[in-house]
Amino acid sequence: MNRDRIYGDENLRQQDALLRSKTQEMPDRLGNLVPHTTFQAVWGKHHQFLMQNGVRSKRKKRWGIAACGLVMAIIVAGTAFYASPEVRAALAKFPFMKMLLKDGEFKEHYGLSQIEKQDLGVKLNQSVTDQNIRFTVDEIFYDGIQIVLNYDVEYLNAKEKINEKDASVYYNLAIIGAEPDMMSTHKFTILNDHSFIGSTLIDAYQYLDGYQLQMNISQIGQVKGDWSVTIPLSVSKTDPHTKTFFPNKVFEMDGKKRTVERITMTPVTTQIVIRSEDKKEGSDLSFNIRDNLQTLFYSNGGLAGNGKYINNFAPPSSINPYPEYIEIAVNKKMRMNHLVQHEETAALTNKFPIILKGAHGGTVSITNVEYSEDGTMLYYEASDAENQYPMIVLMDSKEHVNISEPVRIAKDRFAFKMKYPKLDIRSSLKAKVFINEYEPGYKPEPPVWVKIPLDWSKP
Numbered sequence: 001m002n003r004d005r006i007y008g009d010e011n012l013r014q015q016d017a018l019l020r021s022k023t024q025e026m027p028d029r030l031g032n033l034v035p036h037t038t039f040q041a042v043w044g045k046h047h048q049f050l051m052q053n054g055v056r057s058k059r060k061k062r063w064g065i066a067a068c069g070l071v072m073a074i075i076v077a078g079t080a081f082y083a084s085p086e087v088r089a090a091l092a093k094f095p096f097m098k099m100l101l102k103d104g105e106f107k108e109h110y111g112l113s114q115i116e117k118q119d120l121g122v123k124l125n126q127s128v129t130d131q132n133i134r135f136t137v138d139e140i141f142y143d144g145i146q147i148v149l150n151y152d153v154e155y156l157n158a159k160e161k162i163n164e165k166d167a168s169v170y171y172n173l174a175i176i177g178a179e180p181d182m183m184s185t186h187k188f189t190i191l192n193d194h195s196f197i198g199s200t201l202i203d204a205y206q207y208l209d210g211y212q213l214q215m216n217i218s219q220i221g222q223v224k225g226d227w228s229v230t231i232p233l234s235v236s237k238t239d240p241h242t243k244t245f246f247p248n249k250v251f252e253m254d255g256k257k258r259t260v261e262r263i264t265m266t267p268v269t270t271q272i273v274i275r276s277e278d279k280k281e282g283s284d285l286s287f288n289i290r291d292n293l294q295t296l297f298y299s300n301g302g303l304a305g306n307g308k309y310i311n312n313f314a315p316p317s318s319i320n321p322y323p324e325y326i327e328i329a330v331n332k333k334m335r336m337n338h339l340v341q342h343e344e345t346a347a348l349t350n351k352f353p354i355i356l357k358g359a360h361g362g363t364v365s366i367t368n369v370e371y372s373e374d375g376t377m378l379y380y381e382a383s384d385a386e387n388q389y390p391m392i393v394l395m396d397s398k399e400h401v402n403i404s405e406p407v408r409i410a411k412d413r414f415a416f417k418m419k420y421p422k423l424d425i426r427s428s429l430k431a432k433v434f435i436n437e438y439e440p441g442y443k444p445e446p447p448v449w450v451k452i453p454l455d456w457s458k459p
Helices: 009-025 048-053 085-093 096-102 113-117
Strands: 064-067 120-130 133-142 144-155 169-176 181-192 195-204 214-222 229-232 244-247 250-253 258-266 271-277 285-291 298-307 306-314 324-331 337-345 354-357 364-371 373-382 393-394 414-420 430-438 448-453
Touching: 120 229, 133 214, 133 229, 133 285, 144 214, 144 430, 169 181, 169 195, 181 298, 250 448, 271 285, 285 298, 285 306, 337 354, 354 430, 373 393
Parallel strands: none
Antiparallel strands: 064 181, 120 133, 133 144, 144 195, 169 214, 181 195, 214 229, 244 258, 250 258, 258 271, 271 306, 285 324, 298 306, 324 448, 337 430, 354 364, 364 373, 373 414, 393 430
């Protein structure tokens, strides 16, 4: 794939020009929105080294999918929504976003819960049947940055219960008329004896409003066939809640000038675009974002090359949905072997606070724990910004990682809550904190901080 067709200088300028024109044409809708109903997102950000050096847990894995330039034959059996009543009832009981978020593999830092909370998805109900298997695209979400595709699969006339080998979809993705680099991950969950549901989360690093997504499906479970579909992409539902800034802020690092060209904030995603004066610059830098309360935005990955960096983050926090400014921390990429991991364990009792050692001399204090059938809610307070997202594992007879990212609950201190699976309170409960610090004698270069004021009053 020729990435220059998508990320060449002229192409990126055209995309920014399009976004500028859309921004200028839109009324100032954001100014009329009630803050607590906009950008309500569960957010957070583990440090990158914690993501790579944490305890055993399921982690979201993304892999690149080359957008094929060939036009595939699409077999669509019609747009009627005729899956069985049992499947429809099961889907109503297990909404897609709840399925995605329940075990922590996707976690809520992606802002995905907002898709259902704000009704941002577009219902499609497009079905394809082949080999006695019905594939139905139920819903598509697109905000100009991320695509979420929800679908269900039903084995018709199945005599035996389906298993994990049957609950899978083999596909490749393409955009008709464009060749963007895409990063994708998916998840499948068995719904009942003869059906399962799935979601595919896609980052496509090109503005694709008005384009069509091809999902070319060649196999479902252990059965080969063709269940390919073509799906329109539209930002019509997210546009009223999206704000784009063009700061064109220039900063210098190691003698090179870079420019923060664009910041886009949707209900689900924050994206920054940074350009280097060196057109040959690759992926030398990494970026973090924090708001005026020093709340870090969770990093959702990005793409770099040819002098450009495009990075995705979580949306602004629910406690500060319209930050006065953001600060971008620009770092040189660091090798993981400069980090040393320690751990500290304490009994989880009803006597609070339980004070645990944090990184670089700081502390993490567990202030309360609530147990219920729905899960375990842990409340904690960090001594400083650097310790605001600790890696805490709760233990009964097993180790349990958090299934939602930390949610800040106070503006004047680093107080948070986060959810875990249900714990067996009859057993001996413990809390373990994993601490990553620099190896003795290693001192990283301090980041360059770039402050970007955000004027929410302008369209």
